[in-house]
Amino acid sequence: MLSKSQARTFFLGGTVVTFLAFIGLTVYSLQPNNDQTNHDKIDAKVVRGKELWESNNCMGCHTILGEGGYYAPELTKVIDRRGENYVKAVLQSPVPWAPRGRKMVVYKMNDKDTEALIAYLKWIGNINLNGFDQVVSPLAKDKIKN
Amino acid sequence: MKYKSQKVAYWFFALCMLLFSLQIVYGFIMGFARIGMDGLHDFIPFNTARAVHTNLLVVWLLTGFMGAAYYIIPEESQRELVNVKLAYVQLISLAVVGVVAIVGYHFNYWEGRKFLEIPRELDFLVVINVLLFLGLILATLFTGKRKTTTALVLSMGLLFAALLYLPGMIWFDSQVTDSFFRWWVVHLWVEGVWELIMGGILSYLLIKLTGVDREVIEKWLYVIVGLTFLSGILGTGHHYYYIGVNKIWLIVGGIFSALEPLAFLAMALFAMYMYRKGEKSHPNKIALFWTIGASIVSFIGAGLLGFAHTLPQTNIYTHGTLVTAMHGHYAFWGAYAMIVLAIISYVMPNVTGRKLYNNARGHFAFWCANIGMLGMTVAFGVAGVAQVYMERKMKMEFMEVQNEISIHFVVLLLCATLFATGIILYIIEFLGYGKPTDEALVAAESID
Numbered sequence: 112m113l114s115k116s117q118a119r120t121f122f123l124g125g126t127v128v129t130f131l132a133f134i135g136l137t138v139y140s141l142q143p144n145n146d147q148t149n150h151d152k153i154d155a156k157v158v159r160g161k162e163l164w165e166s167n168n169c170m171g172c173h174t175i176l177g178e179g180g181y182y183a184p185e186l187t188k189v190i191d192r193r194g195e196n197y198v199k200a201v202l203q204s205p206v207p208w209a210p211r212g213r214k215m216v217v218y219k220m221n222d223k224d225t226e227a228l229i230a231y232l233k234w235i236g237n238i239n240l241n242g243f244d245q246v247v248s249p250l251a252k253d254k255i256k257n
Numbered sequence: 258m259k260y261k262s263q264k265v266a267y268w269f270f271a272l273c274m275l276l277f278s279l280q281i282v283y284g285f286i287m288g289f290a291r292i293g294m295d296g297l298h299d300f301i302p303f304n305t306a307r308a309v310h311t312n313l314l315v316v317w318l319l320t321g322f323m324g325a326a327y328y329i330i331p332e333e334s335q336r337e338l339v340n341v342k343l344a345y346v347q348l349i350s351l352a353v354v355g356v357v358a359i360v361g362y363h364f365n366y367w368e369g370r371k372f373l374e375i376p377r378e379l380d381f382l383v384v385i386n387v388l389l390f391l392g393l394i395l396a397t398l399f400t401g402k403r404k405t406t407t408a409l410v411l412s413m414g415l416l417f418a419a420l421l422y423l424p425g426m427i428w429f430d431s432q433v434t435d436s437f438f439r440w441w442v443v444h445l446w447v448e449g450v451w452e453l454i455m456g457g458i459l460s461y462l463l464i465k466l467t468g469v470d471r472e473v474i475e476k477w478l479y480v481i482v483g484l485t486f487l488s489g490i491l492g493t494g495h496h497y498y499y500i501g502v503n504k505i506w507l508i509v510g511g512i513f514s515a516l517e518p519l520a521f522l523a524m525a526l527f528a529m530y531m532y533r534k535g536e537k538s539h540p541n542k543i544a545l546f547w548t549i550g551a552s553i554v555s556f557i558g559a560g561l562l563g564f565a566h567t568l569p570q571t572n573i574y575t576h577g578t579l580v581t582a583m584h585g586h587y588a589f590w591g592a593y594a595m596i597v598l599a600i601i602s603y604v605m606p607n608v609t610g611r612k613l614y615n616n617a618r619g620h621f622a623f624w625c626a627n628i629g630m631l632g633m634t635v636a637f638g639v640a641g642v643a644q645v646y647m648e649r650k651m652k653m654e655f656m657e658v659q660n661e662i663s664i665h666f667v668v669l670l671l672c673a674t675l676f677a678t679g680i681i682l683y684i685i686e687f688l689g690y691g692k693p694t695d696e697a698l699v700a701a702e703s704i705d
Contacts, residue, residue: 115476122483129490140503148433148501158430168369171304176500177577184655211656243499
């Protein structure tokens with residue numbers, strides 16, 4: 112029968128081994144030659160776009176890369192799906208954008224910030240998501256096929 | 258209650274009740290918004306309500322864990338808490354930081370990072386607060402007469418929870434790297450170190466409520482927390498499948514996250530077995546209900562419902578849908594909310610000296626809350642599966658699908674009303690006990 116000290120060894124040993132493996136895999140997957148995000152394409156505009164994304168808590172309603180609030184549309188492929196002009200109209204709308212009745216916060220974003228957020232969404236749209244990009248937005252999937 | 262300083266726990270639990278109530282109110286705001294009743298949109302838009310709802314969950318659970326630690330650690334270490342005044346300072350500062358954060362969310366003072374919306378400036382105050390808490394707990398533990406496994410596991414969970422908060426404070430230009438390290442906090446908390454905290458509290462409660470030998474319970478506690486880390490650390494990979502990192506996580510995350518239910522299964526079997534093995538018939542039956550209930554519901558919510566969509570082949574369709582909300586609600590309820598409510602139910606008679614646990618209201622609260630949450634989970638699940646099918650298979654537009662599934666949110670709101678009724682009854686029970694008193698030091702002898 113298992114003793115208490117053996118149980119402790121199982122806990123400590125298992126934890127140390129899996130933690131080291133986790134660190135190793137983290138280092139491996141963040142290596143530049145394993146990059147799937149076009150990291151070198153992140154410029155000042157994309158960074159500003161991310162700041163806007165966070166400071167307005169867009170993720171509180173929308174999802175991106177499959178993460179977010181599930182209340183408003185997934186935006187990973189929104190530029191492919193809707194085009195830049197549509198996104199610009201939404202961000203700069205002076206009244207709540209309300210597709211099918213569900214209201215969005217009014218941002219009345221200026222041109223510079225709108226450009227930055229679009230640059231950010233474009234960068235997001237080009238990330239290799241291991242196949243999820245083909246599932247997450249069926250309309251964008253059709254475009255990719257065509 | 259064996260030490261006067263254990264009374265501190267009461268005030269943490271009182272804050273818990275307040276924050277939990279507010280969390281439910283914001284949940285209702287979100288539920289009504291989903292069926293088109295968004296009259297509060299101009300003041301509390303959905304993203305504000307969501308940030309408040311999820312952050313209040315995290316804060317009230319952490320407050321509950323802290324209260325549990327302030328009650329358990331002195332008793333396990335067989336000494337008074339090293340400094341009671343500082344514990345009150347820590348409680349007040351925690352409440353102040355929490356209030357500033359919650360109010361700030363209504364004025365766009367936040368970071369749009371799911372579960373970690375607290376702005377970075379406030380993060381530093383959180384760190385100071387948690388350091389003060391850990392200082393008090395660890396100093397009590399290491400200057401005490403004994404260091405039990407239960408106390409060590411609980412303290413280790415709290416220490417690791419504090420350390421793991423740090424990666425979430427780093428700024429990354431890349432959304433992908435940001436998400437990657439955000440999961441170090443969120444996943445390794447809820448599917449890692451928080452399970453240590455849960456295991457520690459569960460172990461303490463089983464020792465007290467069943468009378469089974471401490472050595473037996475603590476041996477199995479090691480096995481359970483061992484399984485937790487063995488599966489949970491590399492199981493983080495299930496969050497990395499489709500966020501833009503290497504495919505190796507599909508294999509690693511798939512295998513190890515599939516093993517994650519084992520820890521919860523072990524916890525449920527452990528609790529049931531100890532309950533059957535125990536010869537002690539503790540009079541506080543409602544605490545036992547919450548304790549055994551937590552172990553079973555956590556297995557279903559965190560274990561089974563997590564497993565249902567954790568494999569990459571399934572997750573590619575369910576990732577970013579209401580299926581996650583289904584799993585999230587039942588997992589948090591079973592694993593963490595119920596264990597906090599269990600320790601509160603156990604502690605209240607002990608710190609107040611009033612044996613009010615044998616009444617129908619407490620049991621009614623337990624069943625209303627549990628049936629209500631089960632109904633909510635089913636509603637989320639049906640809505641989620643329908644969403645996956647219509648949106649990702651039939652290629653319907655997001656909002657078209659949302660309108661189709663809105664009926665499930667009517668069901669969800671009805672179940673949430675039952676759930677809220679249960680929680681209101683629980684809070685009435687809590688208030689019925691009154692404030693803690695030193696007289697409970699004597700009265701508790703018969704209870705313990």
